[in-house]
Amino acid sequence: MEESSVFLLCLTASSGVPLYCRSKGSTRQLTFSVIGSLNGVHMFASNQGVLLTSTCTENTRVVWRAFHDSINLIVMSSESSASDFSLNRLLENVFSAMVLVIGLEDLVNIKNVERLKKDLRACYRLIDSFLMENEKMGDLTQCVDCIIAQDGAILQECLDSFTQAAESNFGCLMAGGKVVVATEKWWRLAPQEVMLLGWLVASLAPHSSRDYPVYLPQGSPTVPHRLLTFQLVPGVDVCVLCGPNPSLQKVETELVERFWKPVLDPIKSCLRVQLRSFPASVPLHHGILGILLINRDLSKSLYTVQAHPVQDMQKSDVKFSLEQRRSALRSFYTLAISRYLPTERSDGKNAFPCETFQAGFTHTAHQCYTVSSSHKCYGMKSELHLLFLLFKQEVPTFSMRAIANKTMQVFIKDFTF
Known part of the structure; x- marks a missing residue:
């Protein structure tokens, strides 16, 4: 696969007939033999009583999901930020988008494949929006992107x-x-x-x-x-x-x-305030490049990678592009929520498919951070909120906790988000 490309396949579960193929970052289409092989290995595993969910090669990750024993979705991604977590979220959103536009009945009881193919064209713009980089994070967090x-x-x-x-x-x-x-x-x-x-x-x-x-x-x-x-x-x-x-x-x-x-x-x-998600009057530390604040109780979020007005951006900020910031913050959110800061629903089960990192530990993490050559990230969990910050590389590591606590208080007390 080409670097940073994504292919999304939708097939009938019973016969493996392709319903559509959408892609991002590639000028080539998948051949029928490749599509057949991807679906065939999943069907073979299913017939042997094995649930095949994902695999990865040197530069590509593949995830399979079956919905209502009627629709199979397959995604292949060569993006560096791709993970089982994010790709599973993509497939959940794609199927829900299909239900939103054409209804569940036509997807569960497929009577005419050609008619279904035609009806699914109405979903293409919405499905494609989940493949593209944009100024929202709700596809990954399953929370509602909001504006103050x-x-x-x-x-x-x-x-x-x-x-x-x-x-x-x-x-x-x-x-x-x-x-x-x-x-x-x-x-x-x-x-x-x-x-x-x-x-x-x-x-x-x-x-x-x-x-x-x-x-x-x-x-x-x-x-x-x-x-x-x-x-x-x-x-x-x-x-x-x-x-x-x-x-x-x-x-x-x-x-x-x-x-x-x-x-x-x-x-x-x-x-x-659309791109920034909150007024310019909100006081933010100058070292913050991006912010994701989630109200866990209301499933609402504030998200931006343009934390400061354009005129306040320094030349050093421009080197770390908006696309790179989006990728960095999404990757950190995925890492933190699947390993260090799992959230629980009212039924006591994890709201996200978590890894087994915490097995054997007697405590639960409430804060985490990462450091790279181009940026730093910090995440923290409170009783009702999750906060993820993207920092400039030169921000001292020891100061990130204090900045995060102050940022949290600004939004909780002053704006009651």
Whole structure:
């Protein structure tokens, strides 16, 4: 495989018929013989009572996942940051994206393969967005990428009134696919569903309004809901989940301007904090390059690798590109969450597939760090939050804990995230 390339294959589990192949970073397509071999070895192992989940060669990692004994997904990646953890998350997101767009029934009970191939084309833009580098982290964390807006209270009040007038309890304001504010019922949806809806809206071509049928992978995988979206300004959309009523035209002509025109300036201000995810007034240490803060209780996250305004960036920062920062922070998150900082759900089970590193230890780690020639990373876990920081290489290692504690307090006390 070419360096830094990814191939994603989707096949029927019963017959091994390819449904689609998506790729990133490669100009060549996989041959049918390669696809057949990848699926064949998985089927052979299954027939022998062996569950084949992953393998790796000198420069490529391969992961297999079967869903509902109907769909097989295979991913091959030669990216240096690829891991079983991240690739399994990718396959989970891809299958959930397929359910979101076409529903579970057509994926579990495949009656016409050619028709299914055609229907799956509607998923391509969303699936491809999971393969590409972007300014969100929800695909890996399964938390909702959020923005702290300057006028959040005003926007929240406006959204609640607008959603109620649209005969719904499920509403959300998004900027670049990140949630600015949402109704109480919207937050009650499964975190992965909220994450997927944000990625779906961000992946679609810009449009003034949409009436899009969606299936909620956990809440309603077989019965569609209507997702109404309205572009308030380029890059900012208000979304409503509803039933048969009201009509798209009624909401667009009677409600959008009435509720949102008076708050046009606060809406535009969301764009100014979209990439950074929080206002420039938030005091951050000058040595921080990137930050990922997760509220474990609410499954919300703040993420950026542009921690400081562009005009404040030094020449030394430019050498460590945004793409390299994203890769470094994602790799550190994967390492920390799978080895050192496992999180537990309410049922006592690990929320992530953890490695056996902690076997034999009588304590649980609450902080960890790594040091490389280009950067440093620090992670810490509190009762309700996880914080991961990407530092410049010249930041003293001994000072990272103090900086992380101070950063945590800024977001918890001053912004109550």
